[in-house]
Amino acid sequence: MRNQQMRAIDVIERCKTTQGLQEAIEAICDIYEVSHATYHATSVHKLTDHGDYGLTTYNKMWVRRYLDKQYGLIDPVVAASFKGFIPIDWRALDFSGRPCEEFLGEAREFSITPYGMTFPIRGMSGEHALFSINSDSHPQSWNKFLQENRADFMLLAHYFHQRVREIEIGGGETCFQELSPREKDVIYWLSRGKTFEDVADILFITKRTVRAHSESIRHKLGAVNTAHAVAKAISYGMVSSL
Amino acid sequence: MIRMFYGHQLKSNAETGRHMFQSRARLFRGRLGWDVAVDSHGCERDEYDAFDPLYVVVIDEQDRHIGSLRILPTTGPNMTADHFAHLSGGGAIRSPLIWEVTRFCVESSDWIEESSVRRAGLELMLAAHELAEYAGVKQFLATFDRRMLTIYKRCGWEPDLLGFEGAGRQRVYLGLWDVEPEVGVNLRRKLRISDKIVEQEEMLQRLFAA
Numbered sequence: 179m180r181n182q183q184m185r186a187i188d189v190i191e192r193c194k195t196t197q198g199l200q201e202a203i204e205a206i207c208d209i210y211e212v213s214h215a216t217y218h219a220t221s222v223h224k225l226t227d228h229g230d231y232g233l234t235t236y237n238k239m240w241v242r243r244y245l246d247k248q249y250g251l252i253d254p255v256v257a258a259s260f261k262g263f264i265p266i267d268w269r270a271l272d273f274s275g276r277p278c279e280e281f282l283g284e285a286r287e288f289s290i291t292p293y294g295m296t297f298p299i300r301g302m303s304g305e306h307a308l309f310s311i312n313s314d315s316h317p318q319s320w321n322k323f324l325q326e327n328r329a330d331f332m333l334l335a336h337y338f339h340q341r342v343r344e345i346e347i348g349g350g351e352t353c354f355q356e357l358s359p360r361e362k363d364v365i366y367w368l369s370r371g372k373t374f375e376d377v378a379d380i381l382f383i384t385k386r387t388v389r390a391h392s393e394s395i396r397h398k399l400g401a402v403n404t405a406h407a408v409a410k411a412i413s414y415g416m417v418s419s420l
Numbered sequence: 421m422i423r424m425f426y427g428h429q430l431k432s433n434a435e436t437g438r439h440m441f442q443s444r445a446r447l448f449r450g451r452l453g454w455d456v457a458v459d460s461h462g463c464e465r466d467e468y469d470a471f472d473p474l475y476v477v478v479i480d481e482q483d484r485h486i487g488s489l490r491i492l493p494t495t496g497p498n499m500t501a502d503h504f505a506h507l508s509g510g511g512a513i514r515s516p517l518i519w520e521v522t523r524f525c526v527e528s529s530d531w532i533e534e535s536s537v538r539r540a541g542l543e544l545m546l547a548a549h550e551l552a553e554y555a556g557v558k559q560f561l562a563t564f565d566r567r568m569l570t571i572y573k574r575c576g577w578e579p580d581l582l583g584f585e586g587a588g589r590q591r592v593y594l595g596l597w598d599v600e601p602e603v604g605v606n607l608r609r610k611l612r613i614s615d616k617i618v619e620q621e622e623m624l625q626r627l628f629a630a
Contacts, residue, residue, distance in 0.1 A: 258628035261428045261472055263493045264555045270624035300496035302514075304471060328556030332516040336495060360509020384580040390513055390559055390596050397495070397515040 183330045184402045185209050190334070190341050191400065194350055196233075199342060203233050206334070207311075210327065213289060214312040217338055220260060222305040224347045231346070240288035252277050259296045259308050265328060268294040293320045295328075297335040302355075307342075309335035337400045355398040357416060364391045369408045369417045421479055422547045422618055424627060427472040439485035440477055440525075441465055447525050452565055452589050468522065471497050474627075476547045478540040487526035487540035489548060494518045500561050500594065507583030507594040513561060519552060521562035526571070539611065541571045546607040546617045549577075552599040554620065560597040569593060576606050 189205040192198070203215050216234040225231050234241060243249075250256050254271035269292055273282050282292075294312040301307075311331065313320055344353050357365065360381070367377045374392070378385045392404055399414070401407035411417045423436055430437045441463030448454045448464055458464050468490070477488040492498040494513060498520045501512030524544070526537050552560065562579065564572075566589070572578050579595025586592050597603075608614065 254628075262426050262474070262627065263472075263496070264474070264551065264627065266628055267624060270621060271628055272625065299516075300493050302496065304497055329517055329558070332556055336516050355514065356511065358505065358509050358511020358513075361511060363509070383582075384596075386559075386580045386596055386598055387582055389598075390515075390518060390561070391509065393515045393517055393558065394494075394513040397517075 182209050182327075183334065184406065186330075186334055187337060187400055187402055187406075190338055191352075193341065193345065195345065199338075199345060200233050202338070202341075204235050206338075207235055210311070212311045212313045212323075213291070214310075216310045216312075217307065217342065218310070219305075219307040219339070219342065222301070222307055222343065223303060225343065231342070233342075236290065237288045240285070240290070243284065249281050252281055254278065255294070255296055255310070259298055259310075260306075263298045263300050265298070265332070266296040267324070268292055268296070289314065293317070295324060295331070297331050299335050299339045301336075301339065307339050309338060333397065336397065340400065354400070354414065357395060357398060357411075358391075361391050361395050361398075362416065364388060365395055365408060365411045366417055368392070368404055369412060421481075422543060422623075423477045423479060424474065424547065424551070424618070424623055425477075426474050426627065427469060429627075429629075435483065436477055436479060436485065437475070438463060439479075439483075440475065440488045443485045443488070443527055444523055444525050447528070448523070451528070454590060466499075468492060468497070468499050474551075476544055476551070478543050480536065484531075485527060486532065486536055487524075487544050489524040489544050490522050491548065491551075492520045492522070494520050494561060498522075500563060504563055504583075504585075504592070504594050507585065508561075509582075517556065517558045519557050519560055521548065521560050524562065524564055524568055538571075538574070542575050542607055542611050543617055545572075545575055545577055546604065546611065549599060549603055549607065550616055550618050550620070551623075553601075553604070554624075558599055560599065561594070562597070563592050563594050565589070566591055566593070576610060577603050 186206050186209050189202045193202045203217060207215050214235045219226050219231040254273055255268060258266050258271055290312055291314050294310055296308050296310040299307040363381055364377055367380055374385050374388045378388045395407050399407050399410045401410050425433045445458045445462050445464035448456045449458050456464050474491040475488060478486040480486055495516050499522050500520050505512045526540050579597045582594040582596055584591055584593045
């Protein structure tokens with residue numbers, strides 16, 4: 179599982195162009211064995227000034243059909259995900275009514291199933307984007323999949339969004355969020371091989387607090403785990419001597 | 421009864437919302453003397469209510485507000501990052517797996533019984549916990565007043581304190597909680613219920629409705 183996330187983050191990190199992002203989203207599907215993935219920026223300064231920005235693995239004919247028939251106006255996933263921040267299980271959406279049922283029927287012809295989850299992304303400046311996955315697995319294995327991978331995708335969605343911003347707005351330079359002084363302390367001691375317990379003792383904070391800082395560092399650096407965060411912090415020159 | 425709605429759904433939860441904002445005014449301005457803005461309708465709102473937070477509210481059979489709290493993701497604009505970062509080590513804690521809780525508020529008027537207040541605190545925490553479990557969120561970060569500290573202790577879901585500032589009634593604490601299965605078990609035991617407090621499917625349907 180960790181390995182999957184490591185591969186997914188690696189793929190996202192390596193991409194340099196819009197085409198690269200498209201390949202990354204396809205690779206994420208392969209890595210997690212889901213049928214489809216979509217990234218959709220709805221409100222991101224500079225990126226969506228002239229309309230939405232999207233990358234998807236859906237069949238091109240379906241995408242064209244979707245846009246031509248303006249399915250965005252009736253698609254319950256779109257309606258539910260324009261606001262809010264908790265992940266959206268498509269099964270909780272209301273697909274009743276004739277237009278919606280027709281829409282769903284057509285989607286099925288393109289191998290899109292009701293087993294999907296949309297992860298809303300909310301950024302520091304209040305920007306909003308979405309990352310969705312769709313699977314053709316059975317209900318039970320889908321539940322198990324969500325149980326095991328939800329947190330992964332919460333992180334991946336934000337990380338993918340960050341990479342999109344770097345490539346489409348920032349010219350491709352990696353641009354991570356600044357670590358706080360306390361986070362720098364934490365990563366420094368972790369890089370010296372200390373455990374969470376050690377770090378807590380050294381910094382006079384609780385282990386739970388170390389975990390929160392570590393979680394925040396992981397998000398800011400786009401890392402899978404502590405070891406990965408330490409490696410990244412070192413390669414970015416963030417860890418020197420105190 | 422638990423109600424959950426986003427800021428953008430306040431229109432369809434107008435009365436519950438108004439009672440919540442008024443109750444917040446009574447507590448934060450009235451009892452605690454915090455420097456918060458209260459409008460001509462007696463409603464307390466701040467800039468973070470404009471960032472489409474998620475509200476969790478407990479109401480009684482007469483639809484009266486018993487307690488409420490406000491959730492925002494720490495990846496976006498949030499109060500802890502903007503105003504209390506110095507309490508968490510000089511910079512904002514940000515992760516999609518950590519949510520912020522603010523404006524935790526339980527009613528304390530004469531008409532309400534102490535036991536309902538106590539129950540409301542537990543219910544709010546359990547509802548927030550269940551929502552976090554659904555989302556895969558691992559921790560809660562929250563600012564709160566001294567009285568809440570007692571309530572958290574009594575509920576058996578105590579935060580680690582990251583820091584505090586101010587004195588007396590105006591003192592504000594920053595705390596951190598873990599989301600873990602035992603918490604749900606403990607809170608349910610205290611509430612003497614065996615199932616989830618929120619019927620998940622119904623709650624999600626409401627939250628995802630336009």
